[in-house]
Each structure stands twice: as C-alpha cells, then as structure tokens.
Amino acid sequence: MKHAVDVHVGKRIRHRRWVSGTTQQQLAEQVGIKFQQIQKYETGMNRVSASRLWDIAHALNVDIAFFFEGLNEDSMPADLNGMPSDIMTDKEALELLRSYYSIPEDQRRRLFDLARVLSDAA
Template structure:
C-alpha cells in the first residue's frame, strides 16, 4: 500500500497517464496540441503521461473531450493492470517512441521474418 509520504507516482496516475499517451498517439495528436486544448504546457502533458503529475478531474475531462474519447477510456484495464495483460503490454509498447516504426514494418515482413524478429526480441530481453 502506498504511504502518504511516498515520492513515487501512484500506480493509478501512471496507468491514466499511459492511457492518455496511448490514445493521443493513436489519434495522431501532438503533445502541444493536447496542451493547447488543456491550457497547459507540453511539458505538463509529459508529466501527466509519465504519471509524475496527477491530472485533475477537470483536466482529465477536457483531455478526453479533446481526444474524442470517454473519460472512462483512460481507466480501461486498471482493474487487471498487473503488467501481464495484453492491454497493458500494448500500452507499454505503443508508449515507446519508436514503436510506430516497428508496428508499421512488422506486417510487411513474411511470416517467417515475423517469427524470427519476435524470437530475436524475446532473446534480447531474456
């Protein structure tokens, strides 16, 4: 359980920030455009997305409106977010800046190349 004097970001803030980033990237919205919609700096958006700063209820609502999603979309997967679920893994993947290049290239590979690349990635992390 998190203590009041902990400096670490709350796991819920991290989850909501990660979801904010996933939806923003999926829709092709820049951090600056979202910042403008929320009347904050793009650095503040970076802090929201990392979970370093909590996003207030009003900013959360405005962000969801700016992205055209329901506010609840930013909490999806929270109940089971233990790092092992597919939604959480996808959110982690899409949050990496270079993931869009890999995602665009992957379907263009042959099934054998896809398997080899996947095997390589699994080998690199083990």
C-alpha cells in the first residue's frame, strides 16, 4: 500500500524533473539507477531512501526540503476557483509553466498582466 508521504515526495520529484526538462532516463543515469525505478518513485510505489533522495536532489539542483514542501494538509488549498488541489500533478499546468519561463522577462511580464486582466474579466 502506498504511503501518503511517499506519494507526495514522488510527485515533487516528477514536478521538479518536469520543470527542469529532465527525462526519467536522464535522471536515472545521473543517480545510477534504471528509469523504471524513477517511475516507481514518482508514483509512490517505491519509497525513496534517504541516500537516493540526496542523489536526486543533487541531480535536480534542489534542497532535500523541496520534496517535502506542501506536505502538511492544512497548508494545501482544497480548490482555488476550479484549479486542481494539487497543481503539481497537472501536466498541462506544468507545461504552461515551463513555456512561460522560456519567454523573455519583459514579454513574460506583459503576458502575466494580460492573464490577470482576462481572469478578472471572466
């Protein structure tokens, strides 16, 4: 049976890997395991050991604490105006985020302002 903490950590691994544009294969090679193991970590099927989490954090250039952020149920929003309660698992949202940050900063700011105006008008 999956433990909620293992599922959360797995989601955070997938989120960071996705945002950084790293494939499961690339991450697996960096930490010296097979990509299938990364899949199992990301789904929470397998628990990530402390040493392996250390290696994954190093490969993804984050602190270990990153994987535990938002774990407290009280700090996670249940629903924000139709948004999924766990935006980290929404592939479309992550793709949008990656695309957004690939836009030059001045254009990104204007796009942000436009999105805010459109959401206020809806």
